[in-house]
Every structure is written in C-alpha cells, then in structure tokens.
Amino acid sequence: MNQITWLENRNNRYRLLIAAFALLIFPFVAVSFFNFPTTDDYCHTLAVNNLGYWKYQEHYWKTWSGRYVGTLISSTQPLAYGSYSGYKIAPIVLLFIYVHAFIYFVRGFTLDKFEKWETALFAFLLLFAMITEMPSVAGYFYWYTGYYYTLADIGTLYLLGYLFRNLNDFSWRKIIIICLGMILLIGMNEYTLLWLVCITGAVFFFNSINLKRFLAKEFILSLVALVFGVLSVTAPGNNARAESGLYPTALKYNLIFSAKSSLLWAVHNFSQMAPTLYVLTLVLIPFAARLYNLRRPEEFRFFDMHPAISILVFMASLWLTYFPSYWSIAEPPNLRGQCVINFWTLIGWTYNVFILAFWLSKKGLMTLPTRMGILQWVVGLYFLTSYFSNFNFRSAWSDLITGRASRYNKEMIARTQLVENTKEQQVYVPKLQNVPYTILIVSEKFDPAWASVEVNNGCAEWYFKKKFFYK
DSSP, X not given: OHHHHHHHSHHHHHHHHXXXXXXXXXXXXXXXXXXXXXXXXXXXXXXXXXXXXXXXXXXXXXXXXXXXTHHHHHTTOGGGGTOSTHHHHHHHHHHHHHXXXXXXXXXXXXXXXXXXXXXXXHHHHHHXXXXXXXXXXXXXXIOGGGHHHHHHHXXXXXXXXXXXXXXXXXXXXXXXXXXXXXXXXXXXXXXXXXXXXXXXXXXXXXXXXXXXXXXXXXXXXXXXXXXXXXXXXXXXXXXXHHTSSSSOOTTTTOHHHHHHHHHHHHHHHHHHHHHHHHHHHHHHHHHHHHHHHHOXXXXXXXXXXXXXXXXXXXXXXXXXXXXXXXXXXXXXXXXXXXXXXXXXXXXXXXXXXXXXXXXXXXXXXXXXXXXXXXXXXXXXXXXXXXXXHOHHHHHHXXXXXXXXXXXXXXXXXXXXXXXXXXXXXXXEEOOOSOOOTTTSOOOSXXXXXXXXXXXXXXXXXXXXXXXXXXX
16 A cells, blocks of 8 residues: 555656666666677778768768768767777767657657656657667667667657647748758668658648648648758669679569568568557557647647548558668668667557547547556556566676676777787687677677678778688
8 A cells, every 4th residue: 555655646656767767778878888899880980080071971972872961970980089988988878868859759749748757657668669679779779880870760759859849839940940850860861761751741742632722831841851862862872882782683673572572571570569569559548538638729730630641651651661672672671770660660650549549539439548547557567577578678687797798898808909919910819709689780690790801891800901810
C-alpha cells in the first residue's frame, strides 16, 4: 500500500522516470569512454588532412555522395585534430541530446497539455522502443562517420516538435526556419530526404484538395524539400558510387526487382518492429484519448487529416524508403540506414495512432479509454522483460560489466602505439581479442576496427601509411 501511495504522488512519478531515463542510457554512456575511431574514420581523416576541409566536400560530392551535409559532418573527424578523446566524448553528447530531442518532440506533439511525468513517460517509451528496435547501436551512436544518420533523426525530432508547436501561428518567418531545417536534414541522408519529400508533398496536395484552395506556405515547404532532394539525389557522386564496381550486379536499375524487393523488405522489417509497436499502442491510445479531451478549438490541426490518407502516406513512404537502395545497388539498406527507417516507422506509427484516435472520437464512433487500467501492468512487464532480453541492452551491460569494452580500448591504444613506433612499412598487428558489440560493427570477413586491404578497404593502412598483417 505504501508503494502505491508513493506512486500516486506526481513528483515521485517524475523522479521515477528520471531514474528510468538514467538507467536506460547509462550503459551506453559508460561504454562511450572506451570508444575508438574505426574503419572509414581513418579514411575521412586522411582525406581532410590531404585535401583540406572545403576541397574534401567537393571531392566527395563528385566521387561518392550527394549528402552535402553528411560530408560536412564526417569531415569533422576528431582525429583530423589529433584527438582520440573526441570519439569518446561525441557519443555521450549525442545520447544526452537524443534524450532531450525526444522530450522536445513530445512536448510539441502534445502542445504541453500533459503533466511533466506524463510527458516524460511518453518520451521515455518512444526512446525505449527506438533503442530496442535499433539494428546497429554501434553504427548509430559510436561510429563517427555514421553520425549523419543519428543527427538527422535528432534534427527531425526538433523540427517536428517546432512545427507542431507553431502550426497555429504559421508565419513566413517560421516557414523560413522550417525550410532551413529541412535543407539541412535532406542533405544528411537519402532516407530522411525521402520521408520529408513525401510528407511535405502529401500535406500540400491533400490539404489543398480538402480546403479547395491553393496553400502557398505548404507549397513552399514541399517545393524546398523536392528541390533539395533532387539536388542531393542527382549529385555526380551518387552515380559514381553506383558505377564504381563495388556493387557488380545485373539487378541494378531493374524497376520490377527494386519495387518488389522494397515491398518485401518493408514488410519484413515492419514485422520485426510490430510486437513493440503493438504494445506501445496500448499506451498511445489512452494518451490520445486524454489529449482529445484536453484540446481547445483550433488546436491539434495536425491531427485533422483523414486516417485513410495518413496511413496511405505512411505506408507509401515506408515502401519508397527502400527503393533507392535496391535501385542503385540491388541491396537492402545498411544497418545504420535501417536505424533511420525504424525511427521514421516509430514516429509515423505514433502519429497515425493519434490521427485514428482523434478521428474516431470526433465522429463519435468509439469511446476510447483514457486510462490503461490493468493493461499498464502488462505493458510494464513487456518493457521490463525487453530491457533484460533485448540484445542492445544486454550487450551494452555485458561489454561494460565484463570489462570487454575497457580491454578493447587498451588493445586499440597498444595497436596504435605499435604501428606508430614501427619504422618498417609492414606491421604485424595482433588480432583483436575483445570485440564489444555495442561499439564495433562486427564482421567475420575483416578486422572490425581497422580492416585489411585484401578483403575490404584499407582505411587505417592508408592513414598510417603502412601495411598490416594480422597475427
């Protein structure tokens, strides 16, 4: 009884959620202290050192990628400034910003209608679901070269939160701010690009039809997204990479194969996330019902779209997200790219639950529960068991508690000193004995930290200007 009474205090609930946030990210923050530059980090460092900051941007635009902001991010390698500590500090900073971004998003999504503990609970559940369904924590939080995926999701949370909060006061000044935000996000990766182009285009098109008038501000948003999306996609570097010989397959540029494979892979990956999304929905429905009851006239205009249209846009965008990868290289997106797709799946699913709940309530078709009742224990048990059974959480705690991450860091320091102190051009490097799954993208084909020329790329070899032999 005392425990139940303690939980009835709203301040205690808020304190409990702060502790839950701390427990959620603690192992990921702790292993960050043992992070080290890996694979392509060395290539980008070398390129910046050899070409200079702005020549580097030009080089990658012409030879590898249209991610005009992504290359800005990858060219800020701490190693270019002689810092190994930067690779340990960066994940910690990202993790804390990530938490704040989810809270900011929820506050904008709910227009601050909920109490502090409810907002914290909502944000916590979204963050928990995202980390649970993350196919590559290493590539998302710890690989510096991949940060244009992570920062795109963080930026999207802030952009959407800002958009929701200011939709009723949609001044031209705010349109300009949103356009600038989209320009930055579109230049980070092709997945964020596609979602923003699809969403802004759908909002303009369907709202214009619904209101039977031309919506100039929505048109500007969709036009900016489309123009900069085309700019990024048509960059010469994208074609150069696709034709580079790294992806020698006759299935490239095959429309039927790309469309079919994109659909199948979208269904497959959604089915992987489905259990978590379904359980999350048990919480989202009461949240949506309470938010509907708390609304004032003209509030939550962003939930006014018909659910059939919203769900159609969501499903089409999810399918289209996979298409460029199959079209250009005949392969599914890499794991860090899939992280971005999972992020948009989570946000899109959450949005559509609220859309549907508002529509049902407005039409009077169903009275939705505003409290979970006994289901809260089912949801709580699911998330608790997920925390102890999910690979991402277990590996983070294991890498930390067993000392695997610490030993890996020591191995990499010793390796680096060995290479730097060896005068010969050929160096016999000890194979890694400790491979922390949390902070390394593991592969059986090549050394996960440095990679060898024979089987992959030789980024570390090019950086140190020596040939490695693993013993």
